[in-house]
Amino acid sequence: MSSYRIPFNRPCLTGKELLYVAQSILNGHCAGDGPFTVRCSEILERELGVCRALLTTSGTHALEMCALLLDIQPGDEVIVPSFTFVSTANAFVLRGARPVFCDIRPDTLNLDERLLPSLLSPRTRAIVPVHYAGVACEMDQIMSIASRADVPVVEDNAHGLFARYRGRYLGTFGCLSALSFHETKNIICGEGGALLVNDPSLVERAEYLRQKGTNRQRFLQGQVDKYTWVDLGSSYVLSDILAAFLCAQLEQRDWIQTVRKRIWDAYYEGLHDWAKENGVRLPAVPADCEQSYHMFYLLLPTRAARDALIAHLKARGMLAVFHYVPLHLSEMGQRWGGRPGQCPVAEQVSERLLRLPFYNDLTPANQAEIIEAVCEFRC
Ligand SMILES: *Cc1c(COP(=O)(O)O)cnc(C)c1O
8 A cells, every 4th residue: 555645646446347256256257368358359359440359368468469469589689769668679688689768859758769770780680669658659660661671660659549640549559568557557347458459460370379378279260170289388368357457448448538638738738937947848749649547757957856746745645656767777778788878868868767657536625725736846
């Protein structure tokens, strides 16, 4: 339990989670690929228009499946933003790939597509953009650079479910993409994720990999009379109990997104003038991006100001947090040759970024308190 009066995050229910979980236990199908998994996959496939949506045990595992599906081999290079969660890179490093760290754009904090040409090499086997805070990367440029170099794009869309770029859903650009339903995301089931397959030629193998390298899916569909070991794989299937929880959340996706938009807009309105007076930058959302309202961050003028604002809020019982340690400066990143100065924007942002409390049942009264506390603070 958080000792803060206003925590940073809280898993929030939408109404039917407990009912569906009880149903999934009582209907005798607790393992994966039961009725609730089917319902979740159908919602994602229909709404996003993807070829196949496969629920997985986590977003990290969905990314690991991407690395397996692309046959990433030792010595291959994979371009990832330095400013992201560990799994974006680790899923590929696990296959022996070398992570090539790309700096981020100062406006959206997304992978800076202008740097891609200088990072591509004959060994590049994937580009993995992350739609930070659910605001799209410059997908037109990224897709055209990737297609000219004949390199597949895998979207880490852990933040951006139901966000769009030029009208098109994030997660539908790359041949593969990963979603996360970790309790810190917009739509949750505790731990969970999904692999979105946009390239039909990858669907069959994705099903094998997810089911321990077997053709169980074809067996269940009556296409083969026994199932057996046909490929690499692991246990990436989400329990139907968690899919039941997720199903309740997915059915309420419009409500969740509406509530989160209201919270995001209230922060933006409430902090706009204060930010201007104090040299603080609020999130930038380009006109061609419909964001997912995943988080609300502030970019303070200095690290000292950022740390002081966290302490100021803490003294009032409010938890604000920061992230990420740039991957190229992490212990692992340095083993891959990461060094200070390599991604200067990521380095600066990492020192100056602060995330405000953000969860679906943050009350207007509590949010007003947070805004008031921030506005008391002078940089
Ligand atoms: C949360 C997150 C992941 C990993 O998702 P899990 O479901 O926690 O494994 C990957 N990438 C990014 C950018 C994330 O925020």
